[in-house]
Amino acid sequence: MSQTHTYTSSPAAMKLTLGPVLFKWEPETFRDFYFRMADESPVETVVLGETICTKREAFVEPFYPEIIDRLTRAKKEIVFSTLAQVTTPKNRAHVEKACARENFPIEANDPAALWHLDGRAHRLGPFMNVYNEGALDFLHAKGATHLCLNPELPKTAARVLAARAKELGMGTDILGFGRFSLSLSARCYHARAVDRQRDACRFACDADPDGMPLTSLDGETFLTVNGVQVLSHSYLCLLQEIKELQDMGLGAIRLSPHSIDMCAVSQIFRDVIDGKVSPDEGEARLNAMPLKGPLSNGFYHKKPGCQKCAA
Amino acid sequence: MPETPDQNANDNAALTKPELVCPAGTPAMLRTAVDAGADAIYCGYRNATNARNFPGLNFSPKELGQSIAYAHDKGAQVLVAVNSFPPAGEMDLWKEGVDTAAELGADALIVADYGVAAYAAQTHPGLRLHLSVQGGASSPNAIKYFCREFGIRRVVLPRILTVEEIRGIHKQIPCEIEAFIFGNIGAMAEGRCSLSNYLTGVSSNMDGACSPASHVRYEEDPRGDLHIRLGGREIDRFTPGQTPGYPTICKGRYTTPCRDEPYYAFEEPVSLNLSRLLPDMMRAGVTALKIEGRQRSRAYVRDVVGAFRRAVDDIMAGRDPHLADLVALTEGGKETQGPFATKAWR
Structure with missing residues (x-):
């Protein structure tokens, strides 16, 4: 009887994806951020493209060629995102233009983008309501090749979706770091805070590279305003869950850009994925950075999203 | 089908009588709404499959069957929301909800x-679908x-569009439009909000409940001020005499x-x-006017449905509608035309 060998195929090492910059940054800061991420960060994929407010993109768009060039030379995969909330004619035109972009995969974040992407391979962004395998099957049949999980999903659902995506041959990633989206609107809450309207906002969001804090009447800061978007005040952190996510077969962890040293953040995630650093140590290193809010992971554990649960 | 293409050409265009679509949180409320003049009633099951999954609300399959029979007997339609x-x-619970609605003869599934949409379209091709x-x-x-x-066949438009924009959309889409005209208005894009969660x-999206009552606390301090908390956070405060609305994060201070x-x-x-905008909404190509409030009382539904029934009939007959009473029924007595x-x- 021949000897039986048991091979435990270790899951492929998870990759890192840098999500789009959700905030309005100074154009040069924006450019330099991507240059540095290209040169120094271990992320494999970078998602570009305005996702929140069409009025902001004009400032950074002139830098796209340089940024794309630098990222390409660093062998980063580039993906372009579409707008998350599509209402006005300008929004609609923006989505159409974004979907017409050739040479790069497009990540849809609203059903309007799906209309334009018909018949073309595309990705599904975190703003798409893909909550279940039925939705995933349908959208895959329509050409979706990759899914970024909606950050509201609990791990039970994430596990099912990750498995189904694998069966379908789709790539996956999950937001693992950063403030996460809680709502979208046609109204700009940054403009409202300074008694302006969206059409005459004079970029009230200019001074908030990580968004504008909102504090409850009992003195607890818990929300972040970013134009038409509301985000968590806490920063999602799934460092403790990386092993589990890897076992689920998720392909990548997505890091959402903030005004802290994102190269350092991506290195922390890289080190924890590679087993060079424990999740506890990684979390301690994250907490030592100048974050503007606490870490949380509640949604993943089917608890209030603001909470930090033990893995 | 009010699909006359030149309908938007000018304000003197002939009005098409819109359907009045009214909420029902219970079988009794459904009968009340039907009797008050609703053309269609929307409701959901007593579980997470619909977006008003609150304790004490909604329908068992048996109640739904009886309610559909009652409505059909009086010439009204029943639209079943499986919209979480x-x-x-x-997914099985949602599929079961779809199957039951089809078996019971619901007039449409929302x-x-x-x-869920793919399942319904494949499994019950004869069942009318509303988005x-x-x-x-x-x-x-x-x-x-x-x-x-x-x-x-019909889209329920988000409450973030102006009447002019609705008019523009009507010209570009191949389905009917249903638009909210009265009730609780959220500032956030519906179906894309996890603030409450x-x-x-x-979760509003997965559990069908925003700002569940079990997580709301009202605390009165020695001065008589009312502190309102959701999930432990104080999101509004009222002095004596002020009428607080139901607390949600999107209406917090x-x-x-x-x-x-x-x-x-x-x-x-x-x-x-939107009572004052009713004629404009009707001219903008809105097929169905929707009243929010499955969680409200029977008396509320009777009064609101009755008032809008008279208003729509008055407008169709060329009379001025009387809608002043509706302000008293709005949340905290404060009303808005919002984004419309x-x-x-x-």
């Missing part, structure tokens, strides 16, 4: 999720997408560094009342 988002691995406001289709192309893929652990005083960062605690009248809301 099943989390992966839990859906939001791609998976829920939770579906988040806020532009003509998004709506066209759902029509093309699932054969959606952030504090409570209950907060502080921020650029404001001296707490302010309503997203929306005032107001209710939508002008883009300045944004």
Whole structure:
């Protein structure tokens, strides 16, 4: 009887994806951020493209060629995102233009983008309501090749979706770091805070590279305003869950850009994925950075999203 | 079908009588709404499959069957909302809801999720599908997408569009439009909001409940001020004599560094009342006028449905509608035309 060998195929090492910059940054800061991420960060994929407010993109768009060039030379995969909330004619035109972009995969974040992407391979962004395998099957049949999980999903659902995506041959990633989206609107809450309207906002969001804090009447800061978007005040952190996510077969962890040293953040995630650093140590290193809010992971554990649960 | 293409050409265009679509949280409320003149009633099952999954509300399959019989007997339709988002691995409950609605002869199913819509379209090709406001289709192309893929016959528009924009959308889409005219108005895009889940652990999208009562606390301090908490956070405060509306994060008051005083960062605690815009809405190509409030009382539904029934009939007959009483029924007695009248809301 021949000897039986048991091979435990270790899951492929998870990759890192840098999500789009959700905030309005100074154009040069924006450019330099991507240059540095290209040169120094271990992320494999970078998602570009305005996702929140069409009025902001004009400032950074002139830098796209340089940024794309630098990222390409660093062998980063580039993906372009579409707008998350599509209402006005300008929004609609923006989505159409974004979907017409050739040479790069497009990540849809609203059903309007799906209309334009018909018949073309595309990705599904975190703003798409893909909550279940039925939705995933349908959208895959329509050409979706990759899914970024909606950050509201609990791990039970994430596990099912990750498995189904694998069966379908789709790539996956999950937001693992950063403030996460809680709502979208046609109204700009940054403009409202300074008694302006969206059409005459004079970029009230200019001074908030990580968004504008909102504090409850009992003195607890818990929300972040970013134009038409509301985000968590806490920063999602799934460092403790990386092993589990890897076992689920998720392909990548997505890091959402903030005004802290994102190269350092991506290195922390890289080190924890590679087993060079424990999740506890990684979390301690994250907490030592100048974050503007606490870490949380509640949604993943089917608890209030603001909470930090033990893995 | 009010699909006359030249309908939008001028304000003197002939009006098409819209359907009045009214809420029912219980079988008794359904009968009340039918008797008060509703053309159609929308309701859901007593579980997470619909977006008003509150204790004591909604229908068992048996109650739904009886209610459909009652409505049909009186010439009214019943639209069944299976409009939340099943989390992966839990789709069976939603599929069961779809099957039951089809078996019981519901006049339409209101859906939001791609998976639920695909299942309904494949399994029950004869069942009329409406796209829920939770579906988040806020532009003509998004709506066209759902029509093309699932054969959606009517879209419930998000409460973020002006009447002019609704008019524009009507010209571009192949399905009917249903628009909210009265009731609770959220400032956030429906179906894309997890604010409540952030504090409570209950998801509007997956569990069908925003700001569940079990997580709301009212605390009166020695001065008589009422402190309102959701999931432990104080999101508004009222002095004696003020009428608080139902607390949600999107209608809470907060502080921020650029404001001296707490302010309503997203929306005032107001209710939508488009009664004065009714003729404009009807001319904009709206097929169905929707009243929010499955969680409200029978008396509320009777009064609101009755008032809008008379108003629609008055407008159709060329008379001036009387709607002053409706303000008293709005949340906290405060009303708004919200985003519908002008883009300045944004």
